[in-house]
Amino acid sequence: MNFQFTHPYYLMLLIPALVWVVWLALKSDVQVSAWRRWTGFWLRTVIVTALILALAGLQWLRPLEGMNVFFLLDRSDSVPSPQQEAARTLVNQMSEKKKKTDKAGVVVFGSEASIETAVNQAVDVEKIQAVVGRERTDIEGAIRLGTAAFPENGQKRLVLLSDGNENVGDAMASVLASRPLGVTVDVVPMGITRGNDVSVQKLSVPPKLKKGQVFELKIFVQADRAQSATIRLYRNEQYLGEQKVELSAGKNLFTFPQTLPEPGFYSYDVRVEAPGDLLPQNNRASAFTSVKGEPRILIVSSDPDADKELARALQSSRLETKLVGINGMPSTLGEMQSYDSIFLSNVAAGDLGRDLQLLLESAVRDFGVGLVCVGGDQTYAAGGYRGTPLETTLPLDMELDSKKVLPSGAVALVMHGMEFANGNQVARDCAQGVLAALGPNDEMGVVLWDGNEHWLFPMTKVKDKKALGRQIAGMNQGDLPSFQGVMTLAHEGLKKSHSNLKHIIVFSDGDPNAPSPSLMNDIVSDRITVSTVLIAGHAGPETMIWIADHGKGRFYPVTSPNELPQIFIKEAAVILKSAIYEDPFKPQLRASSELVRGIGATEYPMLLGYVATTPKPRAEVPLWTDKGDPLLAHWQYGLGRAVAFTSDAKAKWAKNWLGWDKYKQFWSQIGQWSLRRLENADFTTDVTVEKGEGQISLEALDEQGNYKNFLELVADVVSPKGEKISVPLEQTGPGHYEAKFPTKAVGSYVLNIKDIKDGKVRGSQVVGASVNYSPEFNASEPNENLLRRLAESGGGKVLDPDNLSDNPFLHDRQKTFQPRELWEWLLKFAILMFPLDVAVRRIQLEREEMQRAWRKVRSKIFFWQGVPREPEAEESLTALLARRDQVRSTQTAASEPNPDLFRPEKPVVLATKDIFAPAGEQESETAVADHPGVATKSKEPDKNQPVSTTSRLLDAKRRAQKRKE
Structure with missing residues (x-):
């Protein structure tokens, strides 16, 4: 048997403890017999030894059979797809030769690692289901995840199938960290x-x-x-243009002179x-620069022709202004940097998309670019701004004051299982986007088919978005055969709703049969609109177009899942039009501000409409509507400034403003205030x-060329997806500062390096990298050197994928053990032995008492009475006293005493010896007859009968009384 200790240093206490016991x-002066002394000594020795072993963490190592193997599959772009498929097949082939007690699992990795299957005895990987990023290779993350996922028992082995071209993490460090845990690492080289x-x-x-x-434009080229x-x-x-060049093996540098005449x-x-x-992916590069000039403003409008008056108003103050449609919105943060302020005129959140909104938020917050949002019927709550980065950036809240009651909306989603990769998850994301866009008084319901047509949840107020979001996250819709049943459910649910605006959105790939014309007529007659979204359609768009046309909604043909969230946000905005007020009103000036300086309170013409919102606590609101809603609000957001105007600047709602003599002044002051x-x-x-x-x-360096030391410099780094991190720069030399930042995503990184003093930014510089x-x-080529070092350091070997006998389940198998903790049993044993030790030393029992106790135990527990004993010669003192009381009661009850009551039938000879008489003196035997004062015995006691202490005492008492008489 094998044992081990978890805390072996406690064993040093064993010898001193045993010496103390000896x-x-x-030295003990307790007067006990020899056998008790030695029994107590050995009991105490056993107890102390058990306690020391418990403290040392004694474990019994139970032998185990079996091996646990995790296969780590590289799914990054550097491994060709055919080799990735071959690796999956190799896992199945190797697993066929494992023993019944062996277990295997699969981890896939790229930019991150994910468990495909946990270790189990049945291994058959038909298809890789886990989705990981392919643009990076993180071997370290895969090794750490596999090591952490092993069960506690059994031999542990990792099999890495990769080309070894890691570009994230440190694989060698993770291998060295896993060795003390009993994990070995085999590798299978891949790649080409x-x-x-x-x-x-x-x-x-x-x-x-x-x-x-x-x-000069510098180009660095590497050639084999x-x-x-x-x-x-x-x-x-x-x-x-283009230029023919000659490349030499290694690095090459080419320069092209350039000049940029315009800002x-x-x-x-x-x-x-x-x-x-053979690898065109690495044959291109990009970079950006900017030419500073006069302040520049960009106007992004849903209708550029209608916003020409706004552009002329800004140009009148010598601001360089560019007017574009929604497609002209800058798609990168670098492009946004070339403008000092960006105007959005009647632009819905769905037209921009969440990624572009994140970049715009970063441009304002981190780089000081101004943002002015001019309203319209596609903006603010009516444009799906609720819960978006736009709402975060603007000084207005899309949730309305509880005192303001607006017509509510209701939307029913018809969800159809998608047959493209990860389709159901995309559908869940879209439903979550609609839920986020709705207000607390709006209603939402989701209908699906998963073998039966039913509601995921019926039409309900979206006050508790978290609870509804959890239900959507668990949604798993199927490929429904017909739209008739699910759209009937959606129609019936919306008919019961008391909302003013009702809408159905159908999400499908176009496979199901169309609903009946009568159902569509009933839906429209109940003032319900229907829009359809066709995803990866392979059955033709006719059915979806027909439903949208008859439902008086819109049809969206979508070719990429990335377009879905924006579409669903736009469709959710259909039921949010209740936030629009289209009644004429006169603006009310309630506070002074730089934006309205020089314009009197009574000079503002009538406006014909606006979108209701709520100002945020820090916002300044100089202009209000007649209903108490904000009309013009502004605030400082990070390094930039943001302005919101809830009416528009064109002929629809601002018809009376276009001819106003201070129209240009109003918008010029707003533009000037918003500039960086x-x-x-x-x-x-x-x-x-x-x-x-x-x-x-x-x-x-300063203007004289001297080093500027001890500066507080912080770089705000914004990734291509709009994610921001702040990195402090550390001084590494005179006037020299350095910092590092992660670059996991492909694209342009924009950095704003801020010079901070006393908590305030006193200067900044915007730079970029791609x-x-x-x-x-x-x-x-594969990094075979790294793979070989990983196998050597991991105690494994390099496996040949073409040799099936080179199997991780077969080589270097070791006997493993399962530790069983014994400290608890040792502690219990010591506790049970301690009372026995005390009993042996302190409790002394006579043999007669021990026999009597044994008889009681025998009769109580074993129900065994044993051989009947002869009655004892004497009675106990208690029995004698009871007899005396009985006799006295009998005498008292009799009317006359009976003189012959105590007279014996025959004379009794009392022959006894006074135990208190002097030695040698003996009483003579006397025949006594008819004498009531003399106690007699019927016969001489049996010398063989044992005499008890009580009997001897009674005899002595009688003899003493006789002498006294």
């Missing part, structure tokens, strides 16, 4: 060698330029061998083409990206 046994690879390492452009300044290539150059997506934002894109290059206010800091900054990490290197392609395409 000393105590020798791509010869003749040409890649663009970097495109360098100065981040800021002056108007007309000449600069010397060959010819063609470099093509683009600026703002416009082709500038603005400029993006450059370079592409290299080389014959025989930060002063540019004069730093020399370089930003590079290497191995999935960005590096900032900054030199700070991750042109996934680092998965940096390496042209």
Whole structure:
């Protein structure tokens, strides 16, 4: 048997404890018999030993059979899809040779790791279901997840199937950390060698330029061998030209002179083409720069022609203004940086999308760009702003005051199972988007088919969004055969609703049969509208178009799941039009502000409509409507300024304003107030990206060229998806500062480096860097050296995938043990032995008492009476006293005493010896007859009969009384 200790250092107490027990046994002055002394000594020795072993954490190692194996499958872009499929097949083949006691599981990894299947005895991976990012390889995360997911018992082995081209984390550190836990690591090399690879390492452009300044565009190209290539150059997506170049093996540098005569934002894109290059993904790079000039304003309008008067009003104050449609909205944070303020005129949240809204929020908060939202029937609550980054940025809240009662809306979602990858999850996300856009007084219900047509939850107020969101998260709809049943349920639910606006949204791929014309007529007659969203349609759009046309709604043909959330937000806004008031009113001036300076309270013309909102606590609201709703509000949001005007600036609601003589002044003052206010800091900054990490290197000099030391510099880094992190720069030398930041996403990273003093930003500099392609395409061959070192450090081996006998379940099997904790049993044993030790030393029992106790135990527990004993010769004192009382009661009850009551029938000879008489003296035997005062015995006691202590005492008492008489 095998044992081990969890706290072996407690064993050092064992010898001193036993010495103490021996000393105590020798020095004790307790007067006990020898056998008790030695029995107590050994009991105390056993108790002390048990306690020390319990403290040391004694464990019994029970032998176990079986091995636990986790296969780690690399699903990143650097591993070709055929090899990923081959790896899945190899897992099944290797698992076929495992023993019945063995278990296997699968972990897939890329940018992150995910458990495909936990370790179990049945292994058959038909298809990989887990979804992980493919643009990075994080071997460390996979090893750590596999190590943590192992069961406690059995041999543990990881099998890594990868090309070894890690670009996130440290795989070697995770292997070394797993070794003390008994985990070994085998590797199976994957990947291919791509010869003749040409890649663009970097495109360098100065981040800021002056108007007309000449600069050089630098292109760094890496080539595996010397060959010819063609470099093509683009600026703002416009082709500038191409040039034939000769590449040498290794790194190459090419420069192109450029000049930019006009202010603005400029993006450059370079592409290299080389014959025989098998990996085109790494053949391009991009960078951006901006040319500063006069302040610039961008107007993004849903109807540019109707907003020309607004553009002319801003241009009248010498503000360079550009008017574009929704498609002209800048798609990157870098493009937004070229404008000092952005106007949104009647733009719905669904027209921008959440990612673009996040970038716009970051531009205002982190880079000081101004934002002015001009209202209309597609803005604020009516445009689905509720719960979006736009609502966060603006000084208005889309939730209305509880005192204001507006018509409510109701929407029913008809959810159909999608047959494209992850389709049901996309549907859940869309339903969550609709839920987030609705107000607490609106109603929502979800109808689906999962074998039966039923409500996921019926039409209900959306006050508790968390509870409804949990139900949507567990929704698992199926591929329904016909729209008739589910749309009938939606129609019946909306008919019972008391909402003023009712809407149905049908989400499908177009497979089900169309509802009947009579049902559509009933829906429309009940003032319910129907819109349809066709996703990845493969049965033709006719059915979905027909439903939308007859339901007086809109039809959306969607080719990408990324478009769905925006569409659902726009459709949810259909029932939010109740927030619009279209009654003429005169603006009311209630507070002074820079935005309305010089305009009297009575000078404002009538407006014909607005969207009801609620001001946020920190917002300034100079203009109000006649119903007590905010008309003009503004505030400081981060480094930028945001303005909200709840009416519009065109002929629909501001018809009377277009001819107003102060129309231009009003909008010019708003535009001037919203402009970026930060002063540019004069730093020399370089930003590079290497191995999935960005590096900032900054030199700070004053006007005389002296180093500026001990500055408090912070870089706000915004990713291509609008996610922001703040990174402090540390001084590493005179006037030199450095910092690092993660770059997991592919695209442009914009950095705002802020110079902070006394908690205030006194200057900033905006720079950028680009991750042109996934680092998965940096390496042209597998990293076999890393794989070999991982196997050596992990105590495993490099497996040959072509040799099926080279199996992780077969080589280097070891006997493993399951530890069983014994400290609790040892403690219980010591507790039970302690009373026995005390009893042996302190309790002394006579043999007669022990026999009597044994008889009682025997009769009570074992129900065994034993052989009947002869009655004892004497009675106990208690029995004698009871007899005396009985006799006295009899004498008292009799009318006359009977003189012969105590007279014996025959004379009794009393022959006894006074035990108190002097030695040698003996009484003579006397025959006594008819003498009432003399006690007699019927016969001489039997010498063989044992005499009790009570009998001897009674005899002595009688003899003493006789002598006295």
